[in-house]
Structure formats: structure tokens, C-alpha cells
Amino acid sequence: MVEKAIIDAQVLFYFHYEYEKIPLILQQLKKKVINGEITVILPIIAIAELLWKMRRAGKTSAFKEALNRWQNSENIIIDDFNLEIINLMIKNTESHELHDEIIAMTCKKYNTNIIYSTDKKFEEIFKLQLRSW
């Protein structure tokens, strides 16, 4: 069975950054995505955060191209924030900080506990398996 993982906005950024400057663990992740060895899930709020950054940097067209590439990747899933997440949030008792909660509930929705991020809260509060750098 192909591994599944949630990724945050910083990981999304690194997917299109100069390869030699990408942290090793994310170079490995990118290779695994390219080789079809992992499915990565992009929460819509992580995409929104990256849009926020790229707009400020005047790189909206580069963002648009990146979005187009994610949409055309068979093993990249863009997860819309939907009712299923809300239903999981209703049952959740760990933390009610919306941003982190939505991302953590996205993990639950896809039945995975792997998250690529540097935010220790995912591990400490939601008991997810943090793959950090």
C-alpha cells in the first residue's frame, strides 16, 4: 500500500525551490512523490498560506503554475475544507486552534498520522508522526 502524508505550506514551497537548497528529508520526499511511492495530501489552508506569501512576493503567476502542476499529479491530492473535516472537528478534543486542528483532522480524514512540518504541536498535541527538518 502506498504511504500517505499531509504536507504543510513550507513543504509546498520547497517542492518548487532550488533543489540543492531543499532540506534533505524534503529532497527525499520529492523523489518519492515523483516515483509514485507516496501520496501527499495538500490541505486547502496550506495552499492558501502559500498563496498569501507568493502574492506578497509578486509571484502569483508562479503560484498559479505550481497549482496547475499539483492538480495534474496523480499522487497529489488537494483536500477541500469540507463537512467531513467539520464532523471530525466536532469529535476532536485535543486542541481547538482552528488552523492546526483543520490540518490534524485532514490527517484523520485520510487515515494517516504522517505529517511533514516543523510544527512540534502536531506531535505534542495531536500525537501525529512529525517528519521535520
Added chain:
Amino acid sequence: MTKKITQKVSSNGRIVIPKEWRDKLAIDDKNEVELELKDDKTILVKKKIHPLEIEDDLFKGVTPFTEKELEEAKNSLFSDEK
């Protein structure tokens, strides 16, 4: 530069990509190719690549998120938090 070869087609339509060309494009048995029919005359064979394989450093010139930026982006989504 365009290279051309002529090949026989097998009874079920198979042809062979010359080894030299496969090596040049790093095509092995893990890869897939895309076939494109143009104007009902030409068949174009392209190595199928994953969209993340395109090495054009789309975000070059922008620096990765700082902790402060991540926080600002988050607050921009949910401004009443913290």
C-alpha cells in the same frame, strides 16, 4: 536536431524505442510514455514525466517561510486566534 529511423510494426502494433534513445531520455521499464496523434498523420511519443520533475525552480528568488511569516499567514486566515 531531428533523428529518424524506420521500423517494422508488429502484428499487434508494437514498435521498439531504440536503446540509444531510451538511454538518452532515461526511459526504463518503470517509466510510461504518452502517445499523441497529430492531425491524423503523426504519432508523437513523449516520456511521461511527473509535474514535480520539471526543473525550472518556479519559486527561485523567493525565500522560504520564516517563523514570523508562517504566523502572519496563519493569522491572516484566522485573525482572532492567539
